[in-house]
Amino acid sequence: MTKKDIVRTIAEQLDLPQLRTRLLVQRTFDALIEALVREGRVELRNFGVFQIKQREARMARNPRTGEQVPVLAKSVVIFKPGKEMEARVREFGRHTPSAATPAPLATPDDAASHPRTTDEGSQPPRATGPSQP
Secondary structure (H helix, E strand, C coil): CCHHHHHHHHHHHHCCCHHHHHHHHHHHHHHHHHHHHHHCEEEECCCEEEEEEEECCEEEECCCCCCEEEECCEEEEEEEECHHHHHHHHHHHHHCHHHHCCCCCCCHHHHHHCCCCCCHHHCCCCCCCCCCC
């Protein structure tokens, strides 16, 4: 689901124009970001908690070259789902056939019938992030 989908759903449910709803949704997101930056934590009951966590500097490895590279310390946002969200997601998993049954492992016959290519032009386009309305 994208922000555009959220706007469309809310606009339909509340019988509001999409332009006004988009502004309300964006202002809500902006307020959450501002509160998170200011307070370091935003708690939304029955939804979850967003929190800023400090990651220390460390050494990592470039997977192509094997060379050791320094990674600077940084702040990251973590999310811990609330009890209601966890319960609903757990319930969703119980009623979804694909979640209950693991996908079959690929066999050599599958690989022959669906050859992989390495040239970049034949790969499907990669998603670059959520679309903006």
